[in-house]
Amino acid sequence: MKQVEARLLLGDCRKELKKLEDNSVDLIFTSPPYADSRSHTYGGVRPDKYVEWFLPISAELLRVVKPTGTFVLNIKEKVVNGERHTYVIELILEMRKQGWLWTEEFIWHKKNSYPGKWPNRFRDSWERLLQFNKDRQFHMYQEEVMVPMGDWANRRLRNLSETDKVRDPSRVGSGFGKKISNWVGREKAFPTNVLHMATETKNRNHSAVFPEDLPEWFIKLFTKKGDLVLDPFMGSGTTIFVAQRMERNVVGIELLPEYFKAAQQNVKPVVEARPAQLALLERKGKYEAGKSK
Ligand SMILES: C[S@@+](CC[C@H](N)C(=O)[O-])C[C@H]1O[C@@H](n2cnc3c(N)ncnc32)[C@H](O)[C@@H]1O
Numbered sequence: 001m002k003q004v005e006a007r008l009l010l011g012d013c014r015k016e017l018k019k020l021e022d023n024s025v026d027l028i029f030t031s032p033p034y035a036d037s038r039s040h041t042y043g044g045v046r047p048d049k050y051v052e053w054f055l056p057i058s059a060e061l062l063r064v065v066k067p068t069g070t071f072v073l074n075i076k077e078k079v080v081n082g083e084r085h086t087y088v089i090e091l092i093l094e095m096r097k098q099g100w101l102w103t104e105e106f107i108w109h110k111k112n113s114y115p116g117k118w119p120n121r122f123r124d125s126w127e128r129l130l131q132f133n134k135d136r137q138f139h140m141y142q143e144e145v146m147v148p149m150g151d152w153a154n155r156r157l158r159n160l161s162e163t164d165k166v167r168d169p170s171r172v173g174s175g176f177g178k179k180i181s182n183w184v185g186r187e188k189a190f191p192t193n194v195l196h197m198a199t200e201t202k203n204r205n206h207s208a209v210f211p212e213d214l215p216e217w218f219i220k221l222f223t224k225k226g227d228l229v230l231d232p233f234m235g236s237g238t239t240i241f242v243a244q245r246m247e248r249n250v251v252g253i254e255l256l257p258e259y260f261k262a263a264q265q266n267v268k269p270v271v272e273a274r275p276a277q278l279a280l281l282e283r284k285g286k287y288e289a290g291k292s293k
Pocket of ligand 1: 030
């Protein structure tokens with residue numbers, strides 16, 4: 001069993017991130033305040049000031065992530081004056097200028113959203129997970145997130161057409177192609193970039209927790225045991241305790257003492273967990289959910 005370390009920092013990530021070494025983090029997974037959507041609980045930033053506020057943080061994140069590492073940003077633009085605000089789109093453009101590669105966008109479909117309607121829109125049932133990288137050659141362990149083929153594949157693969165039996169080159173001339181018959185007899189397939197996951201219903205002393213499945217999926221995809229995972233907007237510590245359970249080293253930063261305390265309680269067992277100090281952790285339960293590296 002590898003010994004994993006957890007470092008929990010109480011404070012503003014704009015300052016606390018400066019304590020981390022250059023090129024040291026394998027995965028940054030975080031959900032910052034979505035502008036001022038929850039200003040009544042943990043403050044926030046006006047949508048028109050969001051990019052200006054975030055860019056010094058993303059500059060620090062670019063410094064600390066390894067060239068082989070990944071940054072996944074869970075975010076969603078709010079509605080302002082009857083329109084979707086453009087701060088997320090503007091942020092992507094500015095981060096690219098800063099040196100980030102915008103590699104991919106995943107969609108988290110909140111499959112248990114209850115129905116609802118406003119006069120000019122329906123209920124929001126998805127969020128973005130923007131993937132940024134420092135380099136085109138980053139670590140990605142795709143086999144770790146494979147999914148069962150399912151009945152659709154049995155139906156599709158039972159009656160193969162002539163095209164299915166040969167390599168079918170891409171019609172856009174990308175050089176890629178597919179041979180459907182290669183999938184016959186396989187039990188697992190690669191997933192898509194749409195993740196169907198229920199929102200968290202358990203109260204973990206925070207108004208904006210994401211489900212444990214969400215960081216777990218990305219931690220499996222982008223890290224292996226002993227790697228370092230960072231959440232600069234830790235909240236109640238979902239990323240941190242999931243990563244710890246998966247035998248990854250973790251760093252979490254949280255501004256508000258009440259959430260910091262909640263995170264400390266969630267990150268267990270903690271041998272030592274004083275703010276701004278290294279806490280050495282001893283893992284008890286073994287992580288079994290996948291044959292993670
Ligand atoms: C969307 S919540 C994160 C929730 C978290 N993913 C969870 O599962 O509990 C964002 C968190 O960022 C914290 N926060 C806001 N500004 C911050 C800053 N400048 N530095 C560190 N944390 C900050 C808020 O207090 C809040 O707990």
